[in-house]
Structure formats: structure tokens, C-alpha cells
Amino acid sequence: MDLMKHASILLLFMLVTSMAVRAQHAFVGKVTDGQGRPLEFATAALYDVDSTLGAGSVTDRSGAFRFDAVRAGKYVLEVRLMGFQTLRKQVDIGADPKPVTIELQESAVGLGEVTVTGRKPYMTLKDDRFVYHVDNTVISNVGNATDVLRRTPYIITDIDGTLSIAGRDKTLVLIDNKPISNMNELQLLNSSRIRQVEIIENPSAKYEAEGHAVINIITRKGLGQGLNGALTLKHAQGKRGNTQLVPELAFDGRKFRIYVGANADIGGKRSTDETLNHYKKEAYEYRSLVNDASRNTRRAVGYTFAAYYDFDDKNELNAYVDGYDEHTDSHSASTRHVTKNGAEQPSFSLSEDASERPNQYAAGLNFHHRWGDAGGKLALMSNYTRYATRKHGDLEETNRTTSNTHLMQSDFDNRYDLYSLKMDAHLPAAWLGGSVELGGKYSDVSSLSHLLFKRRLGEVWRVDRRFTNDVDFREQILAAYALATGRAGRFDYSLSLRGEFTRTQNELSNGRKDDRNLQLFPHIALGYTAASKLQYRLTFSRRISRPGYAKLNNSMIYIDSLSTRHGNPQLKPTIFNTISANFSHGKRLFGGLSYSYIEFPTDLMYINDPVQIERYTLYADNVKNTWSASIHAGSNINVRSWWHSQLSASFSYSPVTVFDDEVEYTFKFPAYYLNCINRFSLPRGWDADFNAKFYRPAKGMRKRRDYIDLDLGLSKKMLQNHLTVQGAIHYAFFPDYQLLHYSYKYQSNVYDYNSRFLLQVSLRYDFGSKKASRKVESSSADEVKRF
Template identity: 25%
Template sequence: MKTKYQLLSLTLVLWAMIFQQANAQDKPVYKITGKVIDGSTSETVPYAAAALMNAATMQNVAGAVADMDGEFVITGFKDGEYVLQVSFMGFEAYTSSVISISATNSNVKLGEIKLEQEAMGLEEVTVQGQRQLIEEKVDRTIYNAENDLTTAGGDASDVLRRVPMLSVDLDGNVSMRGSSNILVLIDGKQSAIVASNISDALKQIPAEEIKSVEVITSPSAKYDAEGTGGVLNIITKKNNLQGASLNVNSSAGLRGSNLGLNASLKRGKMGWTLGGFGRAGYNILGSFENTQTLINPDGSSSLIQQQADTRNNMLFGRYNLGWDYEMSKKDFLTASASIGLRNMRNKQDGLLTETFQEEELISALLRDVNTDNLSNTIDLNFNYTRTFDKPQKEFSVSGLYSRNNNTNDFINSLYNGTFTEIISRVKNENLGVNEEYTIQLDYVSPIGNSKNQILEYGAKNILRKVTSDFAYFTADGSDGPFVRVDDATFSNEFTYDQNVTAAYASYTLGLGNDYTVKGGLRYEYTVIDADFRDSNLPADIPSYGVFVPSFNFGKKLTNGNMVKAAYNRRIQRPSLQFLNPNLNQANPQQQSQGNPLLEPELTDNFELGYSTYIGGSSLNFSSYFRNTTGSIQPVRNVSEDDVIFTTFENIGRERAVGMSVFTNISVSGKFSLNGSIDTYYSMLTNGLENPMFAASNEGFVVSGRLFGNYTLPKDWQIQAFTFVRGRQVQLQGSAGGFGMYGMSINKQFNEKRGTIGIGADNFFTPEFRINNELVTPTIVQQSVVGMRNMNFKINFSYRIGKLSVDGGRRKKRGVTNDDMKEGGEGAAGAMMNNN
């Protein structure tokens, strides 16, 4: 226990030093501020690049990127004569007159800077400077993935490994600051496949289609109450350009290949987008080793050893059609349809299970296990938005229909005693369906004529219908017919209908130019109806309501730095992966089954953050405390035939205190570095008193990442990345750590319409080996998972067509359902982002 108090004391001391430095006023603060707007529409221009140049040499001295409100702050320069250049794609570059900086004129406020739209085609535009890879906003951290070419040929999991405060294991399971109960949104919306399985959903999104990733650790009341860890919003690439274009993205490598085509057509007030992407994974070899010691009530023990070679083949696809229409200057319609598929076929060749008692071999069984995890998804969205003459006033109605069909089957073939022929087979078929119907209304309005007071309120209803149809079959020999097992425990259908009705109100108050306070309250009422088709198994789950408060505070300091604090309460409902009563016996020695009677988790989050600038670099600190009650945790028992059986109960309590530090360093106009370190102290207990089942664990968890980018002459570019995740503390043991790295070299050609390059991942590591440990009073298990993830690839992309900038900039809202705890490394919850 001493270590956690040491960490808490260290955190308090660090914050005391930070605030002491923040309030020091011994030296003049050199700062240039401004706001970038569209000269024709007077709307703000987010992400415009501002570069401060030496007036004599025109060398880049410092710079910044405008935030969502078009505002920028440049620091990290000294006395001298400077010229400011502001640029953004589709606008003519702005160049200021000479600005004289001295100790008596150190804080220059330029006010509004108007950019005029450029009349020429997009391919003739030269964009000056490079947008930052990581940006820190008042309520979120943004990772600009489009600037990272090392992810070419990968998927969303590869991108998320580069994002501060996130951890992604080799299976694609995501956690945020140690909590896997997070909401993952795609363009502010949640697909049914995300609600069913986040790691599978991420594999369907190609890295090349991701523009940015938003990490929101303290969501406001307008977000669904789901997701105790926070919100993760993946923004895909879109445009508001006139004309027609076709983009081609492809990659071929040792472990996988992909091909993507995306087309857009914009004429006047109506626009269409059509896209498709397919990815194949092959030659993915690995290994599996497992050693478990089972302690019997009489004090004797059994030793079971398992090993197998593994082979995985994957095929993913995602296809979408989008439409938007500007009915008038104030009324906008958008609609989209998206189809996704995921086929994963995993094989364990020669799964050998040996059982020893008193060091004597008593049995040896050989099996082949083939597992098929297949799914298809459809999402239909429709959104109507109306704006008003009063700035920031807006009303929207959104609808969503989403369906995911998931097939998770396996065939287990058992060989005879001489391992020469198959004597029996067991097959499990499990078809899962997750349907969601959602309607949502949102209204935003300033109070009176004040721009510093904003009221937001709205309502939402989600109807979710989940079905799990499962059955077991047995067969003799290698080709005998399968016969269904007539037992409701093994063959049945489970239905789970959930209706969530919610209402929220949120109030934002700006005090002067330095303080912002935002508070809100959300209420959600959940009704659940669950049933088994062929039995009287209990599935009576009571309805429940919950109030969810939230509070956010931010203060801009005089030197351009920022301090922010937040509190929120979240709820985490279990998803089908925790509820599913299908008995999974793919590995007969380690069986698992969901619990339909699970209740939601409740979590209180406290956060404190500070961001500053040192020279031309940014530095961000954030600390937090998280307390979860009713945590869903696994419960493991050992049967008489030495089988480990796992199910889930609301018996856990989780607490974590931690800190995240990340920095973005601009070494020069051509070379940049950014990195982060995340660490927290985790304290877990299941609250049971029986010594046979009681469990607790605690310890530090550390992870980090580093990214570098260097621009060479003649349109060449080198990028490199590395990520390390330390050992993960779990309630009954730990999950081993691992590291990954990659590098790419790319060349742009034909006026930057095309890019070709080569990349390599983990080129010094033939195989990853992840060591996992499980320790209970009756079970001691050591398992090793191996994966050969060395990869070499060739990347190619090309853009065809001529586009010009559409001066209109329309606001879009969408539906997000964010209320399901996921499996894997933990659970994924849900919230919504309508921005």
C-alpha cells in the first residue's frame, strides 16, 4: 500500500510545482495571438497554420495551429522583427506587415485575420507548414493521424497505438488510462459492430481513411452516460469540395495487402461520396503454450500443459455511400449507408494437452481446433440540422438504424491414443444479432445576447434488440454426420431487449477571456426484457434509472498556458460478450460462459490537467483518480475433471490514480518529435470474504510511445514510430507487456497527386512472446502467446480529379449509442459525440 501513497504524494508535489511556475511573473511573456476567419463568410477557419518568420531572412522561427474556434497562440521567440504568415488549404496565404517585438511590446494581439478563398484547383494549392501531429484542446486531445505515414496498410488499431493515453494489445482491445470501459465512435456515431466488439470494428477501418482521433476523458452531459473511461471519436476523411475526384490507396506486404477506392462528386448544393476498402491478412503464424497447476481440496495437485501452432487468415471490408444536401442557407440534410464485413479464420494445429499427477503422465490428448469468427454490419444514418441568425444557435434531429450479424463457430477434432486418426468431433454454432434503433433531438442556444453563456439540452431513445442463437453438435470420426445436442444448456436461444430513454441539460459560462465553466446533468432510464426460448432459466432483470452529473472548469493563464479540472459520473452496461449464455468450449480445458443477470457498473472520475509551451514545443500534464463499484469481474472455478470454468459477476471494485505526460517538439520546420508516457497505480478487489474465491491485486502500469518525422528535399519523407506497453495488472494475475515499432520512407510525385514508398514493422523481432499469469487459491496458470508480426510492405496512393473549395461550411450532427461494456482486455462502454 505504501507505493500508492508515494505516487499520490508525488502527484501533489508535482502539481504544486506546476502552479508555482504558472503564476510566476518575473519575466515578460512573448506571445502573438489572433483569430483566423473566412473573409467571405466570417466563419472561423479551424486548423489554419500560423508561421512566424524572421523579417530579414524569412526563416521559420515559431508557429502554431489554430483551434476549433480559429484562435492561435504563438510563443517561444525573442526580441526582433517578424512577419506572420497564415495559410490553409483552399485559401490564399496571408502575410502580415513587419511586427516589432521587444520587452515593452511582448504581447501582440492581431485580432481577426481574414483569409480569402482561392479560385484555382486543389492540385495547384501549396500548403505551407505541417499541421501538428498532436493537439491539446480544452476538453480533448486530438491526434492528427493523416500526418502519420507509418500506419499505411494498417487499420484503426495501428493508429490508436500512436495516440496518447491509449493502450492497444495485439488483439486490438483498447483501454484509456487503464480502463477498457470506453466509448468508441466513428464520425460521432456508434455502429452495432462497435457495440458488439470494438477490436473487430477497428480492424474494418483502414488507417488511410482516418483523419484524426479525439480522446475525451471527461465527457459533458450531452454524451451518453455510458463509458467509464471516456470517449474515443475516430474522424474519417471528408471534404466540402466542388467537383469530382477518385482516390486510390493500396499496399502489399509479407503479412497482408489492401486496396481502397474512394470517389466524391459535388455539384452545387448536393454532394455524393462512395468508398470501399478491402484488406486481407495472411501468413500470420504464431504459437500457444499454457501451463496450469490445479490445487485440489485434499492438498494434491494436477499439472496440465498445452501447446499448439497457430495460423490466422483475415479478410475485412468496409463500404459506404454518403449524401448531403443544402436545402437553404440554414437547413441541411445528410444521410449515409455503410456496410462492413469481417472474416477471421483461426486454426490451432496439434493442440496437445498433457495431464500429470505427482509428476506422472496420466493422459495425453491431441486435437485440431478451427474457429470461424465472421460478421457483417449495416449502418443507416439520417440527420437534419437547422441553424439560426443568432450565432451558435442550432437545432438537429438524428436517426440511426444499425445491425450486426455475428457468427462465432468452432470445430474441435479429437485424435485417438496414437494420434493417427480423428475419433470424434464437437461443433458449436453461435449466431448473434445486435439491432439498434435510435432517435435523438439536440438544441443549442446562447442565452440572451451573450456569447459567454450557452444552454444545451436534448433527448434520446435507444431500442436495442440482441439475440444469441447457439447449439452444440457431436460427430464420430472425421466425416460422420453431426447430431444436435438436445440439452437447453448447450442448445438454446437467448433474447435481450434493452430500451434506454435519456434527457440532458448543459450550461456553459465564460467569465471574461480566461475562465470557462461547464456543468450539466443527464438522466437515463433503462428497461430490460430477457428470455430463453427453450427453458425456464432465470432472466428477470429489473429496470433502473440513474442521474449522471458532470462538471468541467478551464482557466487560460496570461502566458498562453491552460489549467483544467473535471468531475463526472459514468455508468457501464454489460454487452452481449458478458451476457451471452453460450458455453464456449473451443479449448476444453478453459471454458467460459456469460451471465445474463449482470448489472451495470458505476464510476466516479476526477481529473486535473495543465498544458504549457516551452520554446516552440508543447507540454501537457494530466492526473486523475477513478473509482468503480459493481465492477464486472471474472469468477473462475475448477471442475472435477480439472477444467477451468469462467463466468462474470458484479463483485469488483476498481481504483486507479495516475498521470499522463506528452509533448510535441518542433525541432525545425523539417523535423518534429512527439512522445508520451502514461502511468497509473491500479488497485483491484472482488470484495469476497471466502478465501477460496477472494482476490485482490495492485501495482504500477506504465506505457509510452515516440514518433518522429523528417522532411527531405525533393518531396521525400521519413517517419518512424515505437510503442511499448508494460505489464497490465489484473484482478487475478497479470497480462504481459510488449513493444512495437515501424518505419516508412515515402516519395510524392506528379505535383503531389501520388505517393509511393516502402515500410517495415518490427524488422528486428521475428516473433512476439506475451507472458500472461493467472493466480488464485486453486489455480496457478502461466500462458505464452507467440505471434510473428515482422512485416515489409510497399505503399501506393494516387488522386485523380480536379476539385475546388466550396465556400459553404455546414454543421453536421449524428447519432451515437454508447452504452455497452465490451470484452477483451476489459470492456468498452459508450457515449455520444455530436460535433
């Protein structure tokens, strides 16, 4: 009955939204050259009679452009394309506007005789997202995608590599609308392939419902028309130093396009960690100081192959294969000094040598169809992804007083397979003056993992059943959405609803759990554009963060002789109900605020033994419902003709309330962020950028410190723009610090995992027939980040 009820609500919403868009009209056209051939990448703009920009569009491969939801009236249509004369034409859009054909004449000056430099503001507000422009900047040569995101406003990179948007700690990371499975994909994505980074605070129902917010990395797979290629060599010196070799080759014909890329990465990292534990309960006091040092070496190869075939200007078929293979060797050594009630105890040392080899393979086949002159679109997308890893570890724990040694081994095997099918349909409704989008998706993720833990007793290795477990996990999601957008005068709006039915099967060594859940995710957005180019936008959305199988696995995992990790099969998904308001004034000033009511938030609890309080288990659990609020602002400033600057700042606050030993504790830690980005055009063709970031993150029950990061980069093009030389320096003033303090528990951690100093240099050589950036539509989106 509940399923029928929710399905009825979804169908009713689709009907209402399809009838809601009535006040405007769709205006379409086609751009050709003097011989009638379609022109791609031409820019079309509609201006009101007062010269205010009303809408913008870019032509596709068939030369077609489209403006949705344009109110009736007189406009000036302007069409531009490099190498052609700009055309301006007055158009009168009535109740039933006819398609127009625009013919551009070639400019008297050839492309080879002029140099055009486009300098976009670093960040702009576009509809429901902030867009950080990276392509053709110094930042685009700094290293990999992780380096780019570390220098992107509003994005905070934590010590463990976790990415979050200021004020939102559950963030879904996409590459070309496809969720990443792990951080290795970011490390193997060359920064020069990134065109822009989109930060979406309140994504519409068209996106997966996972995550409090979305970071979407848009890449450029094409290198230009004809046959083109590039070879990039990069080296970074520091605690996370590495060397990368990135060859790329692309061919772009009229009907067939192909892209081949690879990335060979050799490197490693070193880190130190100091942890102080202090427990004082009644007449018992325990204190320990643990010093840990670790290092690892890493070898990885990533690859991408994509092919596109245009049957005609209406139908396109594309396929892709990508993946990576990695091998990591690591060594860590730690020493624990202990006192109990003021008396020194025997110290312990723990060392571990581990070897891990993760690899991933993905393939997809997509079909895109366009119909009519009104801009109808249909996309059918399929994807298969397989991830596997195998890790072996040798552990040695020694009593440094008695020299007694305990030997242990762990072998972990994990594999998951993901299948997904997705359909998106864009339905133009000229008679309604708007458009409706409908879509659906089915994904099936299955994961198998086996952990074998052994101890050596004398000369015999014996299995420790407490820490040996098998997990068979499967998650199926069936989703459907409806989206309607429109414009009425100076108002624009978006109404959408997404329904997701999830079935989770978790088969453990000690039981089986089967959950079924149906959730609805509405999204409402209302925008207003003032005559002074001042734009306002009010948005509401409901989103979810589902726990992965690692948190749902109730088996025990060994950390050391005093601590273990335990999953929680009863863990509920976190729900975010968010309302936000944003504004922008042209491309110079932007800002906003948001409020979220958070249901079933999760945190990592420390559950101490009631007798030996120094022994504890890490346990993910739902804590008390809470809220979060944030405010942010930014400004683009042209200080001089050669100096562009951008300031951005944010402040957020979210209290965390937990129950421990039947006592309620509340933690109130604000987070703030201030970033200043400067870009300079220097003499003799040099470009430079300087980035200063001051911030304090907030993470649940743990108190953090203030941080200051500085980045300086230089870049120059040589040999008729074929060779790009780049250098960059990153410096972090302070190591990471976290403090957990409540009841009788005190734990402080000083991490030096981050690359506090990093020197990067790179050389990139481009070759080929023509240079012209191309935007290639990506494959289907797959919710695999949690696995």
C-alpha cells in the same frame, strides 16, 4: 416516485445552468469575398491587447463564425484564408455586440503558384480532450484504423484487439461520434481517411455515458471541391498480412455533396499459444502444458455512401449507408500433456475447423438547422443498424494413447437490430453571455442468438442440451442531457447532467430477467488560462460500463473437455466516478493526473471444481469496489527545423480484490507507458517517422510483462502530389505474457497473436479538380459496442 424525483432534479439542473452563464457575450460575424460570396474554412481569431490569443473559430458553408462567452473589451480580430489577404481589425465588444461582416481581397499570388505545407504538432490538448493529428502525415498511410491507434500516444492495443487508454480499461470507441459495433469496422477503415484521433478522458454529458473514457476517430469524407477521387493499394507482409484495395469518389458542388468509398480486404493471421496450468491442493497435484497453433484466412468488403444537400445556408439534409461483408475460415490444433501427482497421463489433441460470415448494414438520415446570426443549431438524427453472423465449427478431440476420438459440432447464429433517434439543440444566449445545449436520445437494441451443440455417438449425431441455448435480449435506453458553458475573465466552465433510463430484458432457455434502472451522470469542468498561455483544467464525471448479453447469458458454453464458460445474469454495471486535473503550456507541454472510485468492477473468475480441481468454469463477476490513479505528461519538441519530436509518458495503478473459496485476494499490478514519436522532413521531398513505445499494461488479476514496439515509416509524394508512396516496418520485441497466480492456482500464458514483424507498403493516387479537405458532420451516435 424515484422517477419523478430524478426528473425533478434534471429539470432543476437545466434551469440553474441556463441562468448561470451571465458574465460574457457572444460575438458573431460573416466572411465574404469581394463579390459578397460567403467563404468557408476561413480562420478567425480574437487577440487580447497583449497579443494573447483569446479564441479561435472556422467559418462554415455560409461564411459565418462565432465566439461564445467572450468578455467585454477591446480585441484585434484576425481573419485568414489561403489565397486571400489576411485582414486585421480592431473590435470593441460591448454588452450587445453587433454582427460584423469581413470582406477578404484575393491575394496577388494564385494558389497554383505556391506550395503550402502545414505541420501540426502530433498531439495537442484542446479543452477536454487530447487531439492526435493524423491527416497528411506518414502515419495516415500505414494501413487501417487499428494501425493508426496502435501508434497513437496513450492508447494501448491488447493482444485480442481491445483498445484502452492508459489507466482506463473500459473505453468507448467512436468513429465520427458513432460507437463501433466490433473491431471489423476499424480494420476496414482506411487510415488515409482519418483526420485526427481524439482521446477524451472525462467526456461531458453530451456524450453517451458508456465507457470509462472515449476514443473518437474523426474522418474526412470529402476529397475536395468539384469531382475528385482516389485509389489506394496496400499490402502488409507478416503474421497478420493482408492486401487492401480502396477506391474513393466524391463530388462537392455548392448545394449537393456525395461521397462513395469501398474497401476490399484479403488476408489472414497465424498465432501460437502456450499455456501452463499447475494446481496443487492438499495431497493432489495437477500439471498440464497446452500448445496451440491456429491460422485463418479472411475476405471482406466494406462500403460507404453519403449524400448531403443544402437547401440554403440554414438547412442541411444528409443520409448515409455503410456496411461490410466478411468471410473467415480458421483452423486450430492443440496438444495437452498432463501429469497427476508426478505421473504422466494420456495426452490429448483438439482440432477445430470453423467458418464464420459476419455482416453489418447501417443507414441514417439527419437534418441540421441553423437559425439567427447568433449561432443557434438544431440537429435531428436517426439510425438503423443490423448485424448478423453465422459460425459453424467441427471439433475433434483425441486421446493420443488409446486413439479414441470424440467428434463435436457447433452452429451459432446471432443477429441484432438497433434503432436510434437523437436530438441536439445549441441555444445561444447573448443576453446571458453564453450558451446552453439540450438534447435527448432513444435507442432500442434487440438481439437473437441460437447455439446448437452436437456430439457424435456411433453413427448418430445427438444434441448436447448442456451447451445448447437460445437467448432473446433487448435493451432500451431513454436519455436526456443539459449542458451549459461559459467564461468569466480567465476562467471557463462547463456544467452538464445526463439522465439515462435503461430497461433490459433477457429471455433465456431457462428463465427470464427484466431489469429497469435510472442513472444520473453529472459532469463539471473548470478551466483557467494564465497570461503565459498556461492552461489548467479540473474535471469531474460519472460514467458507466454496462455488461453485454454475452456476459449476462447464464447458459454453458463449451471450450474443451476441462473448461467451460458461464455467464452471470446478476452482473451489475460498473460505475466510474473520476476527477482529473490537466494542464498545457501552449502546444509544447501538457500533462495531468486523475483519480477514480470504481463501483462494481468486473473481472473474469476461474471457478475450479472442488474435487477435480483441473476442471474450471470462466465466470464474469462483480468484485470488490476499488480505485485507480494515473499521471501522464507529454511534450512537443522541435529539435531541428526538419525534426519534430514528441515524448509522452503515463503511470497508473488500480488494485483488484476478489473472493475465491471465501478467501480475499488482492492483486497490485501497476501499468506504465513511455512513447517517443519523431517526424522528419528529409531531402528530395521524403517524409519519415520513427515511433518507439515501451509499456506494461495491467489487466485485472493477471500480471503482464514489459513490451517494446518500434515503428519506422517513409512517405513521398510524386507526380505533382497526385501519387503517394509509403512504406512502414513494425517490430515487437516480445510476445504477450500473462500470469495468474493465487491460492493453489497457477496459470501462465505466452501468446504470439500480435504481428511481431509487419512490413507494409502502399500506393495512393489522387485525381480530381481541386484539393481541399472538408469536415463533414457525422451521423447520430449509437451505443452498440457492447453487442
